[in-house]
Amino acid sequence: MSNGPGNASGFAPSHDQPIPYLQRVRTYYQALGYGAPYEWAHYAEVPFHRLQKPLAECRVAIVTTAAPYQPDKGDQGPGASYNAAAKFYQVYSGDTASDPDLRISHVAIDRKHTTAEDIASYFPLAALRRAAKRGRIGEIAPRFHGLPTNRSQRTTLETDGPEILARCKTDAVDAVLLVANCPVCHQSVSLAARLLEATGIATVIMGCAKDIVEYVGVPRLVFSDFPLGNAAGRPGDLNSQEATLELALALLDAAPAARTTVQSPLVWSSNPDWKLDYCNIERLSPDEIRQRRADFDAQKTVARGLREGQGEAGSS
Numbered sequence: 001m002s003n004g005p006g007n008a009s010g011f012a013p014s015h016d017q018p019i020p021y022l023q024r025v026r027t028y029y030q031a032l033g034y035g036a037p038y039e040w041a042h043y044a045e046v047p048f049h050r051l052q053k054p055l056a057e058c059r060v061a062i063v064t065t066a067a068p069y070q071p072d073k074g075d076q077g078p079g080a081s082y083n084a085a086a087k088f089y090q091v092y093s094g095d096t097a098s099d100p101d102l103r104i105s106h107v108a109i110d111r112k113h114t115t116a117e118d119i120a121s122y123f124p125l126a127a128l129r130r131a132a133k134r135g136r137i138g139e140i141a142p143r144f145h146g147l148p149t150n151r152s153q154r155t156t157l158e159t160d161g162p163e164i165l166a167r168c169k170t171d172a173v174d175a176v177l178l179v180a181n182c183p184v185c186h187q188s189v190s191l192a193a194r195l196l197e198a199t200g201i202a203t204v205i206m207g208c209a210k211d212i213v214e215y216v217g218v219p220r221l222v223f224s225d226f227p228l229g230n231a232a233g234r235p236g237d238l239n240s241q242e243a244t245l246e247l248a249l250a251l252l253d254a255a256p257a258a259r260t261t262v263q264s265p266l267v268w269s270s271n272p273d274w275k276l277d278y279c280n281i282e283r284l285s286p287d288e289i290r291q292r293r294a295d296f297d298a299q300k301t302v303a304r305g306l307r308e309g310q311g312e313a314g315s316s
Contacts, residue, residue, distance in 0.1 A: 016272035018210040018225060021183050021279075028279040032293045041153050041187055043217040047198040048258035051175060055253045058174035060132075061141035063164055063192060065149045065185040066102035066123050068092065078117035080105040084299040089310040091163040092146040096125060100144070107149050107182035109229030113274045118235035122181055124206070127232070127245040136249060141171045147178075147192055149185045156188050161195040173201055175252050177245075179231050180207040190216035204248045204255075206231040214261060221261045222247045226268045228278065233266075240266055 026037040051058060069076055073085045086106040094100045102123050104116050120126050125144065131137050145167050150156050168176060176196055178189035186209040193203040197219045204220040207213050208228050213221050224231055224244060233241030244264055251262050268274065277283060284292070 013272060015275055017275075018223070019275050019278060020211055021186075021209045022211050022215060024279040025183055028281050031281040031284075031289055032296065038151070040212065041191060041216045043194070046217040046219060046258035047194055048219045048255075049197050049200055049202050051202050051252060053174070055137055055175070055249060056135055057138040058252075059139050059141050059172060060128065060137045061168055061171060061173045061176045062096075062123070062125060062128065062144040063147050063176055063178040063189065064102065064123055064144060065107060065147055065179070065181050065188060066104050066119075067106050067146065068094070069101040069103050076103040076105040079111070079115040081111070082106075082108060082295075082299060084303040085306060087149075087303055087306055088146065089148050089150070089307045091148065091160055091167070093143040093167055094146070096140050096142060096144050100125075102146075104181050104229055107185055109181055110227035110274075110278050112277050113227040113268075114229050114235065116229050116235075120238075120241050121230045121232055121235040122179060124177065124179065124232040124241065124245050127241050128177070130242070131245060131249065136246075138174075141168075141173050143167065143171055147188055149182060149188050151184055153187070153191065156191045157195070160188070161192045164192050165195050165199060165201075168196060168201055169199075175202040175204075177248055178203060178205045180205060180209065180213070181229050181231065183209055183212055183228070186212040187216055189213075190218045193218050202252055204251050206244065206248055210261065210263075214259070217259065219258045219260070220251045220255045222251055222264065223261055224264045224266065226266075227274060230268075234268070 067086050067088050074083050076086050083105040128140055132140050145164050148160050178193050180186040180189045186207050189205055190213050193205055196203050205213055205218055206222050208224050208226050208231050210223040233244040247262055
């Protein structure tokens, strides 16, 4: 930040720091009338597994919370409103030799400051392919895996996480990149990373909600101080995406211990005021709060029906 009036020391504004998502989300949903705050997962002990061979010989997988595009489920394109109909509730896998069409309209990204127009900003397969081509990693795993964003920690720990682990073991994976999008996504991938790490697979989370991931307690985190939905780099910015992936790969290689966080030096904007908006109840009028409550209730009804239907249909 450059010097400004009354800022002769060149200090950044006080709000130019990682967004406090835990506090924001808690206050937001209480203001909407949902009662007792959500209890986020929190651990004192964190598993840690070093790579057992050079990264240039490792098979690396991606775990994502992005959802496959479903043409019959409404708008899921760039700038789409939150769309609970596009959610998924079972782990899925996809072929890394293809170019999957994955979207993030089903989760609570920062829709005011980003649009999810570039899949490479939240799903780093293209950057990982380039890393494999130049020998930075040994190879990409044959499949990537989709992890449901689930507020139920028990479901993630007892169902979805173990399924991710089983699929990674089937694919003989040495390391996993877990890429988060919304606040709950950050918790879900953190829980999955702990399971993977505890059974001998090195992990690194790429995320934009630093406080949530660190509160859960994970082995490695690459934190990008960007709006939610851009954990793999700035949209349309190849250099940013390459740099963010390299931070993750370097952290896999060199993290000295559990709870190692590396913050990307990249910035979203020279003006940090965007950080004041997400789930900030102080910036909403009473009418806006009432409308958001009504909208959220409607989306919950859609999601409940979808979850029950997918449960009956079984795993994908």
